[in-house]
Amino acid sequence: MDIFLQQLINGLVLGSVYALVALGYTMVYGILELINFAHGEVTMIGAMVALSVIGALVGHVALPGVVIVAMGVLVAVPVCMLLGFTIERVAYRPLRHAPRLAPLITAIGVSILLQNLAMIIWGREYVKFPPILSSATHQVAGATISDLQIFILVLSLLIMAGLVALVQKTKLGRAMRATAQAPQVAALMGVNVNSVISLTFIIGSAIAAIAGVMVAAYYGLAHYYMGFMLGLKAFTAAVLGGIGNLAGAMLGGLLLGVIESLGAGYIGDITGGFMGSNYQDVFAFFVLILVLVLRPSGLLGEQVGERA
Amino acid sequence: MLLGVLLAALPFLVDAGLGRTWVRILDFTLLYMMLALGLNIVVGYAGLLDLGYIAFYAVGAYLYALLASPQFGLHLPFWLLLPLGALVAGLFGMLLGAPTLRLRGDYLAIVTLGFGEIVRIFMNNLNAPVNITNGPQGISLIDPISIAGVSLGQTHTFAGIEFSSAHSYYYLFLALTLLVMFVSMRLQDSRIGRAWAAIREDETAAEAMGINTRNVKLLAFAMGASFGGVSGGLFAGFQGFISPESFNLLESIMILCMIVLGGMGNIAGVLLGAFLLTVLPEALRSIGDFQRWYFNRIIVDPADLRMLLFGLALVLMMLFRPQGMIPSAQRRREFKHDDAPQEPAPLYDQQK
Numbered sequence: 001m002d003i004f005l006q007q008l009i010n011g012l013v014l015g016s017v018y019a020l021v022a023l024g025y026t027m028v029y030g031i032l033e034l035i036n037f038a039h040g041e042v043t044m045i046g047a048m049v050a051l052s053v054i055g056a057l058v059g060h061v062a063l064p065g066v067v068i069v070a071m072g073v074l075v076a077v078p079v080c081m082l083l084g085f086t087i088e089r090v091a092y093r094p095l096r097h098a099p100r101l102a103p104l105i106t107a108i109g110v111s112i113l114l115q116n117l118a119m120i121i122w123g124r125e126y127v128k129f130p131p132i133l134s135s136a137t138h139q140v141a142g143a144t145i146s147d148l149q150i151f152i153l154v155l156s157l158l159i160m161a162g163l164v165a166l167v168q169k170t171k172l173g174r175a176m177r178a179t180a181q182a183p184q185v186a187a188l189m190g191v192n193v194n195s196v197i198s199l200t201f202i203i204g205s206a207i208a209a210i211a212g213v214m215v216a217a218y219y220g221l222a223h224y225y226m227g228f229m230l231g232l233k234a235f236t237a238a239v240l241g242g243i244g245n246l247a248g249a250m251l252g253g254l255l256l257g258v259i260e261s262l263g264a265g266y267i268g269d270i271t272g273g274f275m276g277s278n279y280q281d282v283f284a285f286f287v288l289i290l291v292l293v294l295r296p297s298g299l300l301g302e303q304v305g306e307r308a
Numbered sequence: 309m310l311l312g313v314l315l316a317a318l319p320f321l322v323d324a325g326l327g328r329t330w331v332r333i334l335d336f337t338l339l340y341m342m343l344a345l346g347l348n349i350v351v352g353y354a355g356l357l358d359l360g361y362i363a364f365y366a367v368g369a370y371l372y373a374l375l376a377s378p379q380f381g382l383h384l385p386f387w388l389l390l391p392l393g394a395l396v397a398g399l400f401g402m403l404l405g406a407p408t409l410r411l412r413g414d415y416l417a418i419v420t421l422g423f424g425e426i427v428r429i430f431m432n433n434l435n436a437p438v439n440i441t442n443g444p445q446g447i448s449l450i451d452p453i454s455i456a457g458v459s460l461g462q463t464h465t466f467a468g469i470e471f472s473s474a475h476s477y478y479y480l481f482l483a484l485t486l487l488v489m490f491v492s493m494r495l496q497d498s499r500i501g502r503a504w505a506a507i508r509e510d511e512t513a514a515e516a517m518g519i520n521t522r523n524v525k526l527l528a529f530a531m532g533a534s535f536g537g538v539s540g541g542l543f544a545g546f547q548g549f550i551s552p553e554s555f556n557l558l559e560s561i562m563i564l565c566m567i568v569l570g571g572m573g574n575i576a577g578v579l580l581g582a583f584l585l586t587v588l589p590e591a592l593r594s595i596g597d598f599q600r601w602y603f604n605r606i607i608v609d610p611a612d613l614r615m616l617l618f619g620l621a622l623v624l625m626m627l628f629r630p631q632g633m634i635p636s637a638q639r640r641r642e643f644k645h646d647d648a649p650q651e652p653a654p655l656y657d658q659q660k
Contacts, residue, residue: 035414094627098630101568116619236422239415281429
């Protein structure tokens, strides 16, 4: 039971990060029907930029660890916003009328470009996250939860709530929903569709930057290749919940985190030691394939008829 | 005729001009051409976007490696292993195809991507508790391909001309590439080829026209996969060593890029794409020399820079020529149509 609870907590923390990244995928897909393959790389750049700032500050200024990390995030977020904006402007906007494969290929191209750029700037080695955050832990019903885990979970939930409020309550949110539903009609109603799309990328990238820092803090390191798997899993989460649906992305992210965590924890027992926790990454893909085969619209997605 | 002489003399010209390494690169170019032609059946003909194609290449390669290496002490001949590789890879293709028949477009792309990763992760981890694939270390000492007792792994002298291993493989790969090309060409205008085109353009209409879309789609997956399986077997024999690292997602993407850059559905375009994307990254290695010449020192490690330039090239190519270098006649018409001035331009095209 302790192990179950422990894995559940770990899964929820990991899942909340997946959910944050998944939001970026789902917002873009909802509006453009485009898989923004480069989104995982934006997350990675966010983590790397923040780590550079943190690395430069640690040991030179006498500030508490939380403040230093916050300063790193404050630099990483605008950098990623600019990056997201540029990616959309340069790689996707000119191809809106091209066949669907074309933007997919540019997305892959941007992804390769960013990965290798990061490799040139930050090197091939793992970049360490300095141990400046509180590592205190608490015992809850036999399971251990750290300050960092609580912090990640709470901050993720706050960001998600903020995003939902933005989309549901503000004028910009209404414009976004209108654009997702019917871009031409939205344009006729006076919505500046292009700037709505730009803003969608900017918001998604800002959230991705924060998620990137969370992952780096949680695992204690960052790597130029980290965005790939993270992006893939976040996309899986978005599909699991029903792509294009904000609540779906959050649910999908949390669920995927829990499935992965429990799966990795129990697979050894289930298969009699034949498969170990090194199969953790397989779960995401099995879940993805199962969902797409059994319920292609995702858990919370609307059932849409097949389009000819 | 002239082309035939050129193709036959190519390895010797390249060997004399650029060195032995480039003959090997030439061999790889032919391997990638076979792979690209195989994927072209799935993506170009039938319009099913497959991002996990490398899995079939991996299946073929591992099958060859397991049955012709000291791993299990088996040393089966290649003429048995290649058809077997095609068959097993074809079965894997059906395995992937069957549950994904209802999916379209992007969703299919993601499922195939997941499938490719699953295959790779299994190959990486199937070394415990029973050692099958030897895990991340991969399988080495794979038997070279040998035809009628003549091993292609060694240098032979024939009629006074010295054939190195790279040269011999070149001729084998060339023959098989031509075969695959011939099959592709014949398939395109066959009954099945026309059925694939119909599904690609409009699946619902194709079904209404009496095409058994399920079987025809499965056939596309199986055919494309079996081409991949054969190439994989050849790769294992040629390289003598395989590991899961050779079969990552980037490879799948690379092959997809070959056919998209070259011109989807067009055999000449696909071949050109495969050629450029194999030779270009190799040629980009010379950036180091350029830096030394221009700046008198190495500023950026060329190995890092070449993938960056590759990504950039992909983006630029898509922005300025999304139809590929040599598009098929039909796609060329579609693009011309798209270029016509559209007054009330839709935000994005509906799913094709």
